[in-house]
Structures are given as C-alpha cells and as structure tokens.
Amino acid sequence: MNETLKGAITSLCMKHGYELLALEVMPDHVHVFLSAPPQIAPAVIAKVLKGSTARTLFVKHPELRKKLWGGHPWNPSYYVGTAGQVSSETIGRYIEAQKTEGG
Numbered sequence: 151m152n153e154t155l156k157g158a159i160t161s162l163c164m165k166h167g168y169e170l171l172a173l174e175v176m177p178d179h180v181h182v183f184l185s186a187p188p189q190i191a192p193a194v195i196a197k198v199l200k201g202s203t204a205r206t207l208f209v210k211h212p213e214l215r216k217k218l219w220g221g222h223p224w225n226p227s228y229y230v231g232t233a234g235q236v237s238s239e240t241i242g243r244y245i246e247a248q249k250t251e252g253g
Contacts, residue, residue: 151211155180158206162199171238172245181245192230200224
C-alpha cells in the first residue's frame with residue numbers, strides 16, 4: 151500500500167507541475183516536501199493530493215475502506231510549512247530520517 155501511495159503522489163506532482171523533493175510514508179501520516187508555483191495555494195495542493203490518492207488507494211486496495219474509521223483515509227487537517235531559512239537539503243534529510251526514527 152505504501153508503494154501505491156508513493157506512486158500516486160509522485161504521479162500527481164508530475165501532472166500538476168509540483169517538484170517533489172522528498173516523500174516518506176509513515177504508519178499514521180505522510181511527509182511530502184514539494185515545490186510548487188507561488189500562485190497555487192497550499193490548500194489546493196493538499197486537496198489535490200488527498201482527494202486523488204484516496205481514490206487511488208480505494209481502487210487498488212478496496213479492503214482499506216473497511217479498515218478505516220469512517221471510511222476515510224485522510225484526516226481533514228494538514229500541516230504546511232515553508233522552507234524559509236532552512237535549506238532544502240536539511241528538510242530532505244529530516245524527512246528521510248523519519249523512516250528510521252519512526253515518526
């Protein structure tokens with residue numbers, strides 16, 4: 151299922167012109183570090199990624215709907231941050247380290 155999700159996010163980023171810089175699927179959340187044109191609101195990006203990946207997951211893994219509370223793969227909330235004074239390399243290393251630290 152993780153590979154399905156990674157593939158779906160990667161495809162969506164390419165389709166919408168987002169540069170995917172780092173991606174890590176955790177047991178209960180996903181880290182996505184991307185660059186998008188400034189005229190695209192972060193809320194739109196989150197909606198695109200969550201909505202499309204939910205459909206993909208349910209098509210490829212129909213058993214998932216029964217396992218999820220309320221039948222939804224995503225919590226309605228999300229976190230958006232900007233790189234600001236932190237380099238892209240630092241953020242990428244942080245996300246990569248999450249799979250070994252578990253969180």
